[in-house]
Structures are given as C-alpha cells and as structure tokens.
Amino acid sequence: MRPGDPRTARAEVALASARGVGTEIFSSQPRADVIRAAAFSVALYAALALAVLGLAVLVLDNLIEGAPRLNPALLTNGTSSLPANAGLRSALIGTLWIIGFVIVLIVPLGVGAAVFLEEYAGSRSRVARLIELNVQNLAAVPSIIYGLLGLAFIARAPLNLGFVVLTASLTLALLVLPVVILVAREALRAVPGSVREGSLALGATKWQTIRHQVLPAAVPGIATGVILAISRAIGETAPLVPLGAATFVTFDPNGPFSRYTALPLQIFDWVKQPQAEFQTLAAAAIIVMLGLLLAMNSVAIWLRNRYERSW
Amino acid sequence: MKRRVQSKSAMRRLAANPGGSDNSRLRASGPRRGERAIYWALAGCAGLSIVTTTAIVISLLIPSLQFFGEVPLGDFLFGTDWSPTINPHSFGVLAIVAGTFSVTLWALLFAVPVGLGVAIYLSEYASRRRRRLLKPLVELLAGVPTVAFGFFALSFLTPLIQGIWPGFLGDEPGVFSVASAGLAIGLMIVPMIASVSEDAMRAVPNALREGAYALGATRARVATRVVFPAALSGIVAAIILAISRTVGETMIVLIAAGNTPNENIFKSFNPVESIQAMTGFIGSIATGDLATGSLEYKTVFAVALLLFVMTLAMNAVSIRLVNRYREVYE
Structure with missing residues (x-):
C-alpha cells in the first residue's frame, strides 16, 4: 500500500x-x-x-x-425657561396628538396597500414589483428628507396646513408607511392558501374572503408591524426639525390644527441648552422616552409570541 | 413554495369561473360592483407610495433647479469652500460631503467588525437558547431614538474619548468631534449590519458547513472560509445599507459633530476635528422660519437632492444584492 x-x-x-x-x-x-x-x-x-x-x-x-x-413633576410640569420648573407635559400631549393621527392614517393605508400587493396584484405582476421596489426604497430614504417634503408640500403650498399637529402626523405617516406595508405583507403571506380556497369554495367573494378569513388570521402580524412603526414615529426627531415645531410651547396642544412640540424635539431643545440643569432634564426625558418605547416593543414581541399560529 | 403557486393559480381559476362549470346555480347572484370599488381603493393605497416618491423628487428638484440657476453646478460640486449663509457666499459642497464621509468612515470602523462579529456568533456559534435571548437584546439598540444617541455621544463618549486619548496622537478632541459622533452612529448601525448579515449567513445551506467539518475544519475556519464567502453578497448589502443610513443620519451629527465645514477636506477626516455634515447643514438651516424662495432655502434643497441621489444609489445596489442571494438559496 x-x-x-x-x-x-x-x-x-x-x-x-x-x-x-x-x-x-x-x-x-x-x-x-x-x-x-x-x-x-x-x-x-x-x-x-x-x-x-x-x-x-x-x-x-x-x-x-x-x-x-425622574419624578412625577417631570411629567406634569409644562414648558419653562427655568430648568427647575420645566417638564414634559406639553411635549407628551403633543406626541399623543401626533401619534393618534399617525395611527388613523397608517392602519388603513398600510394594510390596504399590503392587501393589494399580496392578494390582488400577484407576485409576478409588473405593477406589484414596481411598487414593491419603490416601497423598499422609500423605507431607506433619510428621514430629514421627509421633513423637507413636509415643509415644501404640507406645511406650505399646496396643502398649506402650517406648522401644526396634522402636518407632523402626515409627514411621519409617510415616513413609517413602508414599515407597515412590509410587515403586513409578511403577515398576509403567512396565511396558507387553503384558508382562502376553503372560503372561495363556499361561495364567498374575494373581498369577503379577505375581510372575514385572511385579515383576522393576519392581525397579530399586522399589529406587530403597526406597533413597530409607531415606536419609530415616536422617536423620530429629524423630520420634525424643518416642520417648525415651536419648541417653546407654553400651552398644551389641543387638536389637529394646534401648534405643538413633541417628546424628541423637547429633548433636542434641552440638549442644546448650555446649562447643566437642562442636560439633567434631557437625560431624564430620554429615560421616559426609552421606557415608553421599551414597553411598546415588549407588547409587540408578546403579541407575536402569544398569537403566532403555525398552520 | 410550490404549494403556494398552485393554490394561487387555483384561486385565479376560481375567480374567473366561480362555478367551475356552466352550472348557472353556482354563478354570482349580482354584478358585485362593490368588489371593483374595493379593488380600486386598495390599489390607491398601494399607489400612494408612488405618489410619495414623486412628491419627494418634485419637492427637491424645483428649488434645486432654481439654485443651479444662481450657482454654477461646477462651483457647487467641485468647490471646497462652504459658506452659504455668511458673506462672501460660497457654495463648494465638497466641504460638507467630506464631513459626511468622515463620520461614515469612523462609524464603519466600529460597526463593521462588531456587527459582523455579532452576526457570526449568532449564526454559527450560539445555541438556540442563547440566540433567542441575545438577538432581541442587540436589536433593542435599533429601537433607540437617534436623539438619545446624540446625547449619549455628547455626555458619555466625548468625555470618555478625551479621558483615554493618548498624548502622542496630538490634541485631544473638543466638545464636538467626528470621533464621538462616528462612534455613536457606529453603535446605532450595529444591529442593522448584524441582522442583515446574519440572515445571509443562515441562508447558506448546511451541506456546505457539514462538508467542511467532515474535512476536519475548525468552527472558526468554517465560519470564515466557508460561510462568510458564501454569504458575501448579503454582507456587502448589509454594509451598504448601513452606509446609506449613516449618510442620512441627522440628529447625531447635528448634536455631536459640530457645525464647522472645513475648507481643507482632509482635515475633516481627522477624528478630533469638529465638522459639518450634509444632514447637519440641512438640520441647522431648515427650521420652521426658513423663508420659501430665499437662497438659503434653495441651498438646503440642493444639498438634500444630492443626499437623496447618494442614498438612492446605495439602496438600489443593496436591495438588488439582497434580492439576489435570496433567490440563489431558496
């Protein structure tokens, strides 16, 4: 050998x-x-x-x-030029108004777009591929550019809304829509075809099938996507900078056409101040914001694990 | 995959001919105009993304074209003296492009090794339980708002760098520096690099790993010589996506990198220098009181257009790479 x-x-x-x-x-x-x-x-x-x-x-x-x-006064005090009296109340109320309208906008628009792409257009159609590529690209456009879009088209002519809550909501909604669409599509894709076929075979129309069978089955996935999108919208600062959010708002925003400030903008304003007391405030406000986001993300993860169905 | 395709075609046949035969009792009882209306409403939702893109392009293009009516394109693209708001005006955008690239460079120097290390660990080394625990922990970083990273750079990283700065490297960085902003952005993009590259590595078929192990390779050799090259296109896509994210990042550079464009573009790459990045310029000038039609307004949009084109090109390459490796192994 x-x-x-x-x-x-x-x-x-x-x-x-x-x-x-x-x-x-x-x-x-x-x-x-x-x-x-x-x-x-x-x-x-x-x-x-x-x-x-x-x-x-x-x-x-x-x-x-x-x-x-880090005490309750941080949440209940309004804006003030004196660091000892300053708090987050106006900013938190502003953020609530903004996010409320963002939710109203992104849920129907995002889910509608996802249903169209997944259930109606079919993965091979040219329109669907074009829109899909477009959505992927939009998801990666820098957020400050959405802010400029909001400044040029929403705050000023043609929409001319001015620097109000609704302007911020519309801009942030456009910014996070791609996230909702991408996640909702994944959720719809996970619903097996047999569910649709069973419904269609019993004589349901296409929309009845989607409305009563496919969407309910996809709700946990869609909810996860919406929560992720909202937590992104809460933390976004850059797009609001050109939207003229007056950071020194001494009143509480009270509707869609009210001037406003928002949580991350208030933090940015405090970070810029030279006094050390404002830096302390900024740090405390960041903890509040991180706590809020962590809670939301935990809910998203819990939803996904709790209602995840294997077919 | 195959089953889905079959079911889709079955669906389409059913939709075209609901009865499956000429049995008239199984036909729809009415014309169902509502279904068409719903179709168009949903198509409108999907079409909104095209409208958004178009609106972005138009909103950037019109003021930019007006800008280039006043400032020659060559002066803008190749000049290095950036002084758009103070007399004498000068519009050499390279000064702030260099600032952007410098921040990107320092961010990547941190994020690429760390992100890839995390990706290799999670994909090749970690047990199932550890992966379930560690992956969400790393991804939490991606959920931290950028304004918090900016404050972190200013309040923690800058003093840290100043404290450990070795004297033989020259002056230590000041309050605003590329190093501190770059490091904060680096930390921010770690989860993006880690999770996209991990997806690519996990898509590598196990047969390749088993083959290498059977030949006696160590785990490190399998990870670096077999899995890494096989997943390379996905890893490159992850890095390009991270670059595009860094180039577009506004709050961290606005807070921590300073606001001083350097006419000597090489000076911007020195980590201790204070710089101005493209997004930092936009963020500091484009506030609510910026008057429409002023030269400052047009300058902001011209810089934004350049930023948009740069990120769009990178995203296009990255998306293409990601889609390609997905097709190869599925």
Missing part, C-alpha cells in the same frame, strides 16, 4: 480503533488552527460584549445623570 492511498488511511483507522488509540488520528487539527480558532471566538465574544455593553451604558448613563429629575 502506497502512502496517500485512501486504503492506507482506512487501514490505519481500523488498526488504531482496534488498539483503542483513535484519538491520535482524529485529533489531527494543526495546532496553529486550534489557537487561531480560540482567538477568533474570543474576538466574537468581544464584539457581542461591545454591542450589549453599548446599550447598557447608554441606558445607565442617562439613568444616573437624569436621576435627580
């Missing part, structure tokens, strides 16, 4: 296992390789630690810095 012949190796393995010394042959990874593998896994753990630590430090830093102002 020549060396290199597969029979050689096989014979050796057979002999080795017969003698009970197999480990020598099977553990033949070169030493350098083993060391390199160990170093590599250390690097991987370091990367993971950096990412997780980054999040932890971000939260802790704000918690420690904002601790002196």
Whole structure:
C-alpha cells in the first residue's frame, strides 16, 4: 500500500480503533488552527460584549445623570425657561396628538396597500414589483428628507396646513408607511392558501374572503408591524426639525390644527441648552422616552409570541 | 413554495369561473360592483407610495433647479469652500460631503467588525437558547431614538474619548468631534449590519458547513472560509445599507459633530476635528422660519437632492444584492 492511498488511511483507522488509540488520528487539527480558532471566538465574544455593553451604558448613563429629575413633576410640569420648573407635559400631549393621527392614517393605508400587493396584484405582476421596489426604497430614504417634503408640500403650498399637529402626523405617516406595508405583507403571506380556497369554495367573494378569513388570521402580524412603526414615529426627531415645531410651547396642544412640540424635539431643545440643569432634564426625558418605547416593543414581541399560529 | 403557486393559480381559476362549470346555480347572484370599488381603493393605497416618491423628487428638484440657476453646478460640486449663509457666499459642497464621509468612515470602523462579529456568533456559534435571548437584546439598540444617541455621544463618549486619548496622537478632541459622533452612529448601525448579515449567513445551506467539518475544519475556519464567502453578497448589502443610513443620519451629527465645514477636506477626516455634515447643514438651516424662495432655502434643497441621489444609489445596489442571494438559496 502506497502512502496517500485512501486504503492506507482506512487501514490505519481500523488498526488504531482496534488498539483503542483513535484519538491520535482524529485529533489531527494543526495546532496553529486550534489557537487561531480560540482567538477568533474570543474576538466574537468581544464584539457581542461591545454591542450589549453599548446599550447598557447608554441606558445607565442617562439613568444616573437624569436621576435627580425622574419624578412625577417631570411629567406634569409644562414648558419653562427655568430648568427647575420645566417638564414634559406639553411635549407628551403633543406626541399623543401626533401619534393618534399617525395611527388613523397608517392602519388603513398600510394594510390596504399590503392587501393589494399580496392578494390582488400577484407576485409576478409588473405593477406589484414596481411598487414593491419603490416601497423598499422609500423605507431607506433619510428621514430629514421627509421633513423637507413636509415643509415644501404640507406645511406650505399646496396643502398649506402650517406648522401644526396634522402636518407632523402626515409627514411621519409617510415616513413609517413602508414599515407597515412590509410587515403586513409578511403577515398576509403567512396565511396558507387553503384558508382562502376553503372560503372561495363556499361561495364567498374575494373581498369577503379577505375581510372575514385572511385579515383576522393576519392581525397579530399586522399589529406587530403597526406597533413597530409607531415606536419609530415616536422617536423620530429629524423630520420634525424643518416642520417648525415651536419648541417653546407654553400651552398644551389641543387638536389637529394646534401648534405643538413633541417628546424628541423637547429633548433636542434641552440638549442644546448650555446649562447643566437642562442636560439633567434631557437625560431624564430620554429615560421616559426609552421606557415608553421599551414597553411598546415588549407588547409587540408578546403579541407575536402569544398569537403566532403555525398552520 | 410550490404549494403556494398552485393554490394561487387555483384561486385565479376560481375567480374567473366561480362555478367551475356552466352550472348557472353556482354563478354570482349580482354584478358585485362593490368588489371593483374595493379593488380600486386598495390599489390607491398601494399607489400612494408612488405618489410619495414623486412628491419627494418634485419637492427637491424645483428649488434645486432654481439654485443651479444662481450657482454654477461646477462651483457647487467641485468647490471646497462652504459658506452659504455668511458673506462672501460660497457654495463648494465638497466641504460638507467630506464631513459626511468622515463620520461614515469612523462609524464603519466600529460597526463593521462588531456587527459582523455579532452576526457570526449568532449564526454559527450560539445555541438556540442563547440566540433567542441575545438577538432581541442587540436589536433593542435599533429601537433607540437617534436623539438619545446624540446625547449619549455628547455626555458619555466625548468625555470618555478625551479621558483615554493618548498624548502622542496630538490634541485631544473638543466638545464636538467626528470621533464621538462616528462612534455613536457606529453603535446605532450595529444591529442593522448584524441582522442583515446574519440572515445571509443562515441562508447558506448546511451541506456546505457539514462538508467542511467532515474535512476536519475548525468552527472558526468554517465560519470564515466557508460561510462568510458564501454569504458575501448579503454582507456587502448589509454594509451598504448601513452606509446609506449613516449618510442620512441627522440628529447625531447635528448634536455631536459640530457645525464647522472645513475648507481643507482632509482635515475633516481627522477624528478630533469638529465638522459639518450634509444632514447637519440641512438640520441647522431648515427650521420652521426658513423663508420659501430665499437662497438659503434653495441651498438646503440642493444639498438634500444630492443626499437623496447618494442614498438612492446605495439602496438600489443593496436591495438588488439582497434580492439576489435570496433567490440563489431558496
């Protein structure tokens, strides 16, 4: 038997296992390789630690810095130029108004678009592919550009709404619609075809099938998408900067045509102030905002796990 | 996959001929005009995305064209002196483009190794339980609002960098610096790089891994020599998407990178310098009291148009790459 012949190796393995010394042959990874593998896994753990630590430090830093102002007065005090009296009430009410209208806009529009793309257009149709590509692109347009769109077309002519709650809602709705559409499509796609066929076979029309069978089955997925979109809309600051949200609002916004401020804008305003007291306020307000977003994301995850059905 | 296609065609046949035969008792009892109305209403919802895109393009294009009526295109694209609001006016956009690229560079230097490390760990090393625990934790980072990252850069990263800055590298960074803004953006885009690349790596068929293990490769070798190259197009897509996100990021650069365009574009790449990025310029000038039709207004939209074109090009490449690797392994 020549060396290199597969029979050689096989014979050796057979002999080795017969003698009970197999480990020598099977553990033949070169030493350098083993060391390199160990170093590599250390690097991987370091990367993971950096990412997780980054999040932890971000939260802790704000918690420690904002601790002196984390009290109920932070939520009930209105805007003030004196840091000791300043609070988030106007900003929170503004955010509630804005997000309320965002929800009213994105649920029908987003779900409608997803139903059209998934149930009516068919994945091979040219229109559907064009719209899908367009939605993917819109999802990645920088948010400040939506702000400029809002400034040019919604706050001023042709819509000419001015710098009010509804302008912010419309702009943010356009910004987060792609998220709703993409997630709602995934949810609709997960409903098996047999559900539709069963309904159609019983004589239901296409819309009756969608309305009574497909949509109810897809609700958890759609709700997850809507919540994700809303939490994005709550945290977005850049598009509101050109929309003239007056950051010094001494009244509470009280309707769609009221001037307003919003949570992230109030934080931005405080971050810009030179006094250290305002930095403390900003840190405390960030904790409030992170708490709100964390709660919403937890609900989304819980919804997904609770109602996820495997077909 | 195959079953779905069959069911779809079955649906279409049913819709075209509900009875499946000429049995008149199974035909619809009325013309059902409502169904058509619903179809068009839904099509309108979907068409809104096209309207949005068109509106964005028009809103950016009109003021930009007016801008280029006053400022020569060449001066704008190739000049490096940026002073659009202070006399003497000068519109060399390269000064702030360099600022944007510099922030992007420093962000990627942090985010690419960390993001890919996380992706390889989650896809190749982690047990199922650990993955279920760690993946949402990393993705939480993506849900943190950018204004919070900006404040984090200013209140934590800047003092940290100033504290550990080794003297032989020259002056330490000031209050506003590329390094601190870049690091904050880097942290922000880690989950994006990690989750898109992890998807790409998990799409690599197991047979490739098993083949390599059977030849005696270590886990590290399988990850770096087999899985990584096979998932490369997805990984590149993730990085391009992250670049596009960084280029468009406004609040962090507005808060932490400063507001000083550098005429010497190489100076902008020095991590200790304060710079102005394209989005930082837009965010600092485009506030509610910006008068429509003023030269400042037009300048903002010209910069925004350049930003839009840059991100659009990157997104197009990235989306194409993602769609391609999806097709290959499914």
